[in-house]
Amino acid sequence: MTLPTPKFDTGDNVFWATTTSDKKMVPCPDCNDTKKWLATSPNGTECECECPRCCDSYYNRRNDLTIYSYAPDVQSFIVGAVRIDTSGIYEDAVTYMNSPSGSGIVYGESRCFTTPEEALFCATLLAAERTENTPRCKASAEHVRKFAPYKFTDAKIEEAEKARRGMGVRISMLVDEFRDTLEFATDLSSLKDDLGRVIERWEES
Numbered sequence: 001m002t003l004p005t006p007k008f009d010t011g012d013n014v015f016w017a018t019t020t021s022d023k024k025m026v027p028c029p030d031c032n033d034t035k036k037w038l039a040t041s042p043n044g045t046e047c048e049c050e051c052p053r054c055c056d057s058y059y060n061r062r063n064d065l066t067i068y069s070y071a072p073d074v075q076s077f078i079v080g081a082v083r084i085d086t087s088g089i090y091e092d093a094v095t096y097m098n099s100p101s102g103s104g105i106v107y108g109e110s111r112c113f114t115t116p117e118e119a120l121f122c123a124t125l126l127a128a129e130r131t132e133n134t135p136r137c138k139a140s141a142e143h144v145r146k147f148a149p150y151k152f153t154d155a156k157i158e159e160a161e162k163a164r165r166g167m168g169v170r171i172s173m174l175v176d177e178f179r180d181t182l183e184f185a186t187d188l189s190s191l192k193d194d195l196g197r198v199i200e201r202w203e204e205s
Ligand SMILES: [Zn+2]
Pocket: 028, 029, 030, 031, 032, 033, 034, 035, 036, 051, 052, 053, 054, 055
């Protein structure tokens, strides 16, 4: 049996193509992105308050304006250990670790490069592919397309708000995210990182 020849050796500096989850908000149609509303109380007092649509409040509608995607990312590391595994368990027969003991993150060779430019090119393609194939990204783009044009007081916004308040909705979204993350996991260590980020985002939301 001929074993594959690793492209890199221990001590080599390697650039690894990966992605990070990203989110971008489209302009807020209620405050024109000023984040402020002028409010007048029944007794005529005027005050400035935060836009309830896009600022950080319990009733905010930021999901209507937020598109989730993946952004390219490049990480560099020094090869500490090289592993060849022909069992087919891993996507890459050759993987690298940054510690000599072989612990820590496992870097698949197909995403390892000599220059940051090559890694960025690969990461850009990977980010586009993950964005395209992740149901949550597609769903957010579709949701924003539908709801972003509505103003705060529109009936549809109110209707959507009621649905969002239910914990059941939040949990089903979390399950969807876990499913997406599992579906696109390439190896165990990045899966751990990705699941950690999902939980972090859920706790923040
Ligand atoms: Zn706003």
